[in-house]
Amino acid sequence: MTANTTFPKMARKNQTLGEFIIENQSEFMYSSGELSKLINAIRLAAKVVNHEVNKAGLVDILGTAGDTNVQGEDQQKLDVLANEKFIQTLKNREIVCGIASEEEDHYISINSQDEKHQNKYVVLIDPLDGSSNIDVNVSVGTIFSIYRRVTPTGTPVTMEDFLQAGNRQVAAGYIIYGTSTMLVYTTGHGVNGFTLNPAIGTFYLSHPNMTFPETGKIYSVNEGNYIHFPQGVKDYIKYCQMEEGDRPYTSRYIGSLVSDFHRNMIKGGIYMYPKSSVAQAGKLRLLYECNPMAFLAEQANGKASDGEGRILDIQPTELHQRVPFFCGSRKMVEKAEEFMRKAGKP
Numbered sequence: 309m310t311a312n313t314t315f316p317k318m319a320r321k322n323q324t325l326g327e328f329i330i331e332n333q334s335e336f337m338y339s340s341g342e343l344s345k346l347i348n349a350i351r352l353a354a355k356v357v358n359h360e361v362n363k364a365g366l367v368d369i370l371g372t373a374g375d376t377n378v379q380g381e382d383q384q385k386l387d388v389l390a391n392e393k394f395i396q397t398l399k400n401r402e403i404v405c406g407i408a409s410e411e412e413d414h415y416i417s418i419n420s421q422d423e424k425h426q427n428k429y430v431v432l433i434d435p436l437d438g439s440s441n442i443d444v445n446v447s448v449g450t451i452f453s454i455y456r457r458v459t460p461t462g463t464p465v466t467m468e469d470f471l472q473a474g475n476r477q478v479a480a481g482y483i484i485y486g487t488s489t490m491l492v493y494t495t496g497h498g499v500n501g502f503t504l505n506p507a508i509g510t511f512y513l514s515h516p517n518m519t520f521p522e523t524g525k526i527y528s529v530n531e532g533n534y535i536h537f538p539q540g541v542k543d544y545i546k547y548c549q550m551e552e553g554d555r556p557y558t559s560r561y562i563g564s565l566v567s568d569f570h571r572n573m574i575k576g577g578i579y580m581y582p583k584s585s586v587a588q589a590g591k592l593r594l595l596y597e598c599n600p601m602a603f604l605a606e607q608a609n610g611k612a613s614d615g616e617g618r619i620l621d622i623q624p625t626e627l628h629q630r631v632p633f634f635c636g637s638r639k640m641v642e643k644a645e646e647f648m649r650k651a652g653k654p
C-alpha cells in the first residue's frame with residue numbers, strides 16, 4: 309500500500325457523508341455495498357456516543373458508573389457505554405463476522421442469524437481512546453480498523469482473522485469528540501474529514517483529502533517519561549528543543565492520541581509514544597490504535613514507525629500487543645528514526 313496518489317472521484321465540500329459513500333462506492337475494493345453499510349454503521353454509533361460524551365459534564369447530576377442518576381437509571385462509564393454502542397450497532401447490521409475491542413479481553417464472534425449472510429469483515433476498535441480526559445472536558449476519540457476476514461466465510465472467525473498486518477486493512481478511521489465532532493477515515497483512497505452538524509445529525513465533508521505537511525514544528529510526547537526513554541529518543545527531543553534553523557519546535561501533548569494526531573495532520577508534527585525502561589513495548593496497542601492511525605498517516609502522505617520499521621508491516625502475535633509508535637509528518641518521523649539508529653539498540 310503506498311501513499312495516496314488518487315483522490316476520491318467525488319469530494320465536493322459540504323457533501324454529506326452519505327452522498328460521499330454512495331458516490332465513491334466503486335472505490336471500495338471487492339465491496340458489493342457491505343463496506344458502505346459498515347461505514348454507515350460507524351457513523352450511527354458515532355452520533356450516539358457523541359450525544360453521551362457531550363453530556364458527560366452533567367454526570368454529577370446524572371450519576372456515574374455504578375451509581376444511579378436522578379431518574380434512578382443505572383449510569384455507565386462512558387468507555388463501557390461507547391464499547392457497547394459500537395458493538396451493538398455493528399452487530400445489528402449483519403455485516404461483520406467478528407469484533408475486537410480494547411474493552412474486551414477476547415474477540416467477539418458474530419455468527420449470522422441468516423446462514424445466507426456471508427459476512428466478510430472484521431472490525432477492531434478502541435471505543436473511547438483517552439477516556440480519562442472526559443472528567444476534565446478534554447477531547448477524546450474512537451478509533452476503528454477494518455479487515456476482510458481471511459478464514460472461510462460462513463464459519464466462525466478465528467484469531468487469524470484479527471492478527472493481520474496493518475497493510476491488509478481495507479478501511480480505518482477515527483471520530484474525534486472535540487470542539488466539533490468529526491469522522492475522519494480512509495478506504496485506501498486518501499483521507500477525508502466529515503464534521504457533524506449536531507442540529508440535524510448529519511456529517512458534512514469539511515476536510516477533503518487531508519494530508520500531513522511534509523514537515524512541521526510540533527512534537528507530541530509525554531516528557532514526564534523523559535528519563536526512561538532510550539538514548540535516541542532523548543537525543544531527538546533535545547534536537548527539537550535546540551535553537552537552530554526552524555527550531556525550537558513547540559511541544560503539544562493533549563494525552564489523547566486522536567486529538568494530537570488530528571492537530572498534527574492539519575498543522576504538521578510528530579506524535580511519539582516510545583518504549584521506555586518502564587514500558588518495554590510502549591503503551592499504545594498495535595491492532596486498534598497504531599495500525600488504523602498508521603494507515604491514515606500513510607494515506608495522508610505521512611509516516612508511521614515503531615522507531616525502526618513500518619508499523620503497517622508488523623505481523624501481530626497477540627490481540628492486545630503494544631508497540632512503540634512514532635507517527636506524523638514524514639520528514640520528522642525520518643529524523644527521529646535517524647537519531648534512534650545513531651544511538652543504536654538501548
Ligand code: P6P
Nearest residue numbers: 437438439530563564565566591
Ligand atoms: P500517557 C490514552 O490513554 C492514550 O492511549 C493515548 O490516547 C494518549 O496519547 C496516551 O495514552 C497518553 O498516555 O502515558 O502519556 O498518559
